[in-house]
Amino acid sequence: MIAAGGEDEFVRLYDLATGKLLDERAAHHDWVRSVAFGRSGLLASGSGDRSVQLWDTAEGRLTPVQRIDDLGARVRAVALPDGDVVVAATEDATLHVCTGARAASSVGMPPGVDWVRGVGCLADGTVIAACEDGGLRRWNRASGLQTISEGENTVWSTQFAADGHLAVIGDAVGTLQVFEAPTNNRRRLLSAGRGRVWSLAANSARIAAAGGDGTVRVWLFDGGEPALFNEDAERSWAVAMPRTTDLLAVSTGNGHIRCWDLGGGTSQLLWEQDVRAGRLRSLAFDDTGELLAVCGGDGTVRVWQARTGQHASRFTSSGGWARTVALDGPGDRAAVGAGTGEIAVRSLREDRFTAHLAGHNGRILMLGFAAGDKLVSAAADGTVRLWSLAEQRQLAEVRVDATLHCAAFDPATSRILAGSAAGVVALSLNSD
Numbered sequence: 001m002i003a004a005g006g007e008d009e010f011v012r013l014y015d016l017a018t019g020k021l022l023d024e025r026a027a028h029h030d031w032v033r034s035v036a037f038g039r040s041g042l043l044a045s046g047s048g049d050r051s052v053q054l055w056d057t058a059e060g061r062l063t064p065v066q067r068i069d070d071l072g073a074r075v076r077a078v079a080l081p082d083g084d085v086v087v088a089a090t091e092d093a094t095l096h097v098c099t100g101a102r103a104a105s106s107v108g109m110p111p112g113v114d115w116v117r118g119v120g121c122l123a124d125g126t127v128i129a130a131c132e133d134g135g136l137r138r139w140n141r142a143s144g145l146q147t148i149s150e151g152e153n154t155v156w157s158t159q160f161a162a163d164g165h166l167a168v169i170g171d172a173v174g175t176l177q178v179f180e181a182p183t184n185n186r187r188r189l190l191s192a193g194r195g196r197v198w199s200l201a202a203n204s205a206r207i208a209a210a211g212g213d214g215t216v217r218v219w220l221f222d223g224g225e226p227a228l229f230n231e232d233a234e235r236s237w238a239v240a241m242p243r244t245t246d247l248l249a250v251s252t253g254n255g256h257i258r259c260w261d262l263g264g265g266t267s268q269l270l271w272e273q274d275v276r277a278g279r280l281r282s283l284a285f286d287d288t289g290e291l292l293a294v295c296g297g298d299g300t301v302r303v304w305q306a307r308t309g310q311h312a313s314r315f316t317s318s319g320g321w322a323r324t325v326a327l328d329g330p331g332d333r334a335a336v337g338a339g340t341g342e343i344a345v346r347s348l349r350e351d352r353f354t355a356h357l358a359g360h361n362g363r364i365l366m367l368g369f370a371a372g373d374k375l376v377s378a379a380a381d382g383t384v385r386l387w388s389l390a391e392q393r394q395l396a397e398v399r400v401d402a403t404l405h406c407a408a409f410d411p412a413t414s415r416i417l418a419g420s421a422a423g424v425v426a427l428s429l430n431s432d
Contacts, residue, residue, distance in 0.1 A: 001013055001014065001015065001016060001022065001057060001060065002014040002015075002016055003035040003037065003043050003045075003057075004035065005031075005032025005033070005034070005035045005045055005047075006031065006032060007031045007032075007297070007321065009026050009028045009029065009030065009031065009032060009047070010024050010025065010026050010032070011024065011025055011026075011027065011028075011032055011035065011043075011045045011053070011055065011062060012024040013043075013057060013060060013061075013062055015060070022060035022061070023060060023061050023062045024062070025055075025062040025064075027045070027053045027064060027067070028045065028047035028048075028049050028051065028053065029047070029049040030047050030048030030049040030074070031047060031048045032045050032046070032047050033046055033047060033048060033074070033075060033076050033077070034046040034075065034076065034077045034078045034118075035078070036078045036079050036080055037057075037080065038080030038081075038082070039080070039082065040080075041056070041057055041058060042054055042055065042056065042057070042065065042080055043055040043056075043057050043062070043080075044078045044079070044080050044086055045078070046075030046076070046077065046078035046088055047074075047075055048074040048075070049074075050069065050070060050071045050072065050073060050074060050075060050090070051067060051068060051069045051070075051071065051075065052067070052068040052071070052075060052078055052086055052088050052098065053066075053067050053068075054066040054067070054068075054086065066100070068086060068088070068098050068102065068103070071088055071090050071096055071103065072090055072092060072094065072096075073090035073091040073092040073094070074090060074091040075088050075089070075090055075091075076089050076090065076091055076115055076116055076117060077089040077116055077117060077118045077119045077130075078119070079119045079120060079121045079127070080121075081121030081122075081125055081127070082121075082125065085097065085098070085099055085125075086098040086099075087119050087121060087127050088103075088119075089115075089116035089117075089118075089119050089129060090116075091115055092108075093108060093109040093113045093115060093116060093131070094106050094107065094108050094109070095107050095108075095109075095116065095119070095127060095129060095139060097127070105141070107139055107144070107145055109129070109131060109137060109145075110137075110145075110147070111173060111194065113131045113132070113133050113135065113137075113151070113172075115131070115132040116129045116130065116131050116132070117130050117131065117132055118130040124140065125140055125141070126138055126139070126140040127139045127140065128148070131151055132151075132154075133151030133152055133153070133154055133172055133421075134151040134152050134154070134421055135147060135148075135149055135150050135151030135152075136148040136149045151421075152172075152421045152422075153171050153172050153173060154171065154172045154405060154419075154420070154421045155169055155170070155171055155405060155406065155419030155420060155421075155423060155424055156170055156171060156172060156196045156197055156198065156405050156406055156419065157169075157170035157197045157198065157199055157200045157209075157406045157419070158170070158200065158406050158407060158408040158417040158418070158419045158424060159200035159201060159202045159207075159408045159417075160181065160202065160408055160409075160410035160413075160415065160417065161178070161202030161203065161204075161207055161221075162202075162204055162221065163204055163243075163410075163412050163413075164181060164410040164412045164413035164415060165180065165181055165182070166178055166179065166180060166181055166187065166202070167179045167180075167181045167417055167424075167426070168200050168202055168207055169417070169419065169424055170192065170196075170197025170198075170199075170200050170209055171196075171197060172195075172196050172197075173194075173195075174191055174192045174193050174194050174195055174196070174197060174211050174212060175189065175190070175191060175192070175197070176188075176189070176190040176191070176192055176197060176200070176207070176209055177189055177190075178190065178207070181413070181415065181426075190207070190209070190217075190219060190226075192209040192210075192211035192212075192217050193211035193212065193213040193215055193217070194211070194212050194213050195211060195212015195213060196211075196212045197209050197210070197211060197212070198210040198211070198212070198235075198236065198237060198238070199236070199237065199238045199239045200239065200408075201239040201240050201241040201248070202241065203241045203242065203243050203244070204243070204244075205220060205221060205246075206218055206219065206220055206221070206241065206246075206262070207219045207221070208239045208241055208248055209239070210230075210236035210237065210238065210239045210250065211236075214230060214231070214232075214233040214234050214235050214236050214252075214253070215228055215229070215230055215231050215233070215236070216228070216229040216230045216236050216239055216248075216250050217229075218248060218262065227262075227267060229248065229250060229258075229260065229267070230250050230252060230258065233250075233252040233253060233254075233256075234252075234253050234254070235252065235253025236250050236251070236252055236253070237251045237252070237253060237279060237280055237281050238250070238251045238280065238281055238282050238283045238294075239283065240283035240284055240285055240292070241285065242285035242286065242287060242288060242289030242306070243285075243287045244287055244288055244289065245263075245288060245289035246261060246262040246263035246264075247259060247260065247261060247262065247270075247285065247289045247292075247306055247307070248260045248262055248267075249283045249285070249292050249294075249306070250283075251280035251281075251283055251294060251296075252280075253279070254274075255274060255275050255276050255277060255279075255280060255296070256272060256273065256274050256275070257272065257273045257275055257280065257283075257292075257294055257304075258271075258272045259271050259272075259292065259306060259307075259309065261307070270307055270308075270309065271308065271309030272309075273304075273309060275294065275296065275302065277296035277297060277298040277300055277302075279296055279297045280294050280295070280296040280297075281295070281296065281297075281322075281323055281324065282294065282295050282322070282323065282324040282325045283325070284325050284326050284327045284334075285306060285327065286327045286328070286329060286330065286331030287329040287330070287331075288331070289306050289307075290305065290306055290307075290331055291303055291304070291305065291306055291312060291327060291331040291348075292304050292305075292306040293325045293326075293327050293334055294325065295317075295322035295323070295324065295325040295336055296321075296322060297321045297322075298316075298321070298322075299316050299317055299320055299321050299322050299338070300314060300315070300316045300317075300322065301313075301314065301315055301316070301317065301322060301325055301334060301336050301346075302314050303334065303348065312348070313334075313348050313351070315346055315351075317336045317338055317342070317344045318342070318344065318356075320338050320339050320340050320342075321338065321339045322336050322337070322338055322339075323337050323338060323339050323363045323364050323365065324336070324337045324364050324365060324366060324367055325337075325367070326366075326367040326368055326369060327369075328369040329369065329411070331348065332347065332348060332349055333345055333346065333347055333348060333354070333369070334346050334348055335367045335369065335375060336367075337360075337363070337364020337365075337366075337367050337377065337379070338363070338364060339363040339364075340363070341358070341359075341360035341361050341362055341363065341364060341379055341381065342356070342357070342358055342360075342364075343355075343356070343357040343358075343360070343364060343367065343375070343377060343387075344356050344357075345357075345375065345389060354389070355375075355387075355389045355392050356392065357375070357377075357387050357392060357394070359385065359394050359397075360377065360379040360381055360383065360385070361379070361381040362379045362380030362381035362382075362403070363379060363380045364377055364378075364379050365378050365379055365380060365404055365405070365406055365407055366378040366406070366407035366408060366409060367409075368409030368410075368411060369411065370386070370409070370411060370414065370429060371411065371414070373388065373389045373390050374386055374387060374388060374389065374395070375387045375389055376409045376416065376429070378400075378404055378407030378409075378416070378418055379404065380403055380404055380405075381403070381404075382399055382400055382401045382402050382403050382404055382420075383397055383398065383399050383400065383404075384397070384398045384400055384407065384416055384418055384427060385397045385398075386429065398427060400418045400420070400425050400427075401418075401420040401421075401422050401425070402420075403420060403421075404418055404419070404420050405419055405420050405421070406418070406419045407419065413428075414428055414429035414430050415427070415428050415429075416428070416429075
């Protein structure tokens with residue numbers, strides 16, 4: 001038998017020889033991120049709803065046996081080493097060893113490790129954790145946590161600032177480095193708290209970072225301590241600031257959007273909305289800060305008047321869950337990139353799609369409108385691509401790495417910053 005889970009929250013059981021669907025059940029309230037068989041025939045499913053469900057798979061049926069709730073964070077990986085013992089890895093980089101309906105023991109990964117992507121178990125009960133920094137860790141009750149192989153201090157976010165003259169890089173341990181873009185001389189070193197720098201935003205006066213502790217920090221270029229936002233949030237997924245106005249937008253882990261006015265020496269919360277659309281992984285302003293766009297796990301793009309929170313537009317892309325969104329400078333068009341690698345461009349004035357672009361083989365991480373009716377994209381397939389919107393075709397492609405984690409585009413200088421476990425690569429549309 002084969003077990004499968006996915007974003008529709010179902011667990012399914014298939015016959016390996018025929019491909020026939022034997023059974024399907026929905027017991028979770030978020031994506032099923034991991035499924036694993038045990039030696040006794042039990043099946044475990046781990047979900048973003050912070051739970052693990054145990055199933056009896058006898059005779060090709062899914063029969064609920066035991067549920068483990070309240071694991072503290074979304075479950076990314078599960079394993080069944082023996083009997084009814086369950087090992088679950090959660091998004092707070094913690095391994096939970098569970099017996100019965102509760103976690104009997106828990107161990108946290110070292111600083112700088114955000115997620116555990118996979119877990120495996122040896123016959124003696126040793127747990128092997130494959131971590132998102134590329135490292136492997138081993139844990140058992142006798143010897144505790146040990147490192148098998150070191151990972152990398154991965155680049156997780158990039159951004160341009162000061163009209164393209166500065167490059168900002170955020171890493172896995174909450175550090176921001178600010179470089180002069182032409183010379184690569186480091187200007188500043190900033191701390192965004194513990195954990196990964198999930199998202200960066202910048203304009204001519206400020207830098208904003210969403211850190212692993214959920215807090216958003218905003219620095220002025222002329223120095224001083226950062227202003228703190230979203231301190232009550234467990235996770236802040238994305239931050240955005242327009243190029244020319246003093247606005248800040250943040251998406252939280254529980255599906256909320258908040259927008260502040262940073263001008264006048266004080267910070268005022270202008271509005272907040274509960275979007276209830278899954279993970280809101282990307283926010284984008286137009287150049288003047290009149291419009292704010294957001295996309296999320298339900299595949300829908302929502303556009304608001306940035307200062308009032310009044311609805312301006314809403315549409316759904318055909319490519320599944322939406323990973324990134326961009327607005328052109330005047331706010332006439334929106335581009336949305338899907339988890340499947342598809343890209344769609346929509347006219348907000350005419351309320352219709354004007355382009356569909358296919359070619360990427362991984363989730364879209366970055367989109368940017370370029371001069372000459374062109375679009376720049378970067379995806380987890382390790383490529384950066386340039387598209388003609390008028391002709392709806394690819395013009396150029398650069399393979400940067402085996403995989404990418406982030407990218408940024410500055411239309412003023414036509415520069416691109418692409419980041420991965422290998423570091424940062426700088427590209428230019430004006431070079432060969």
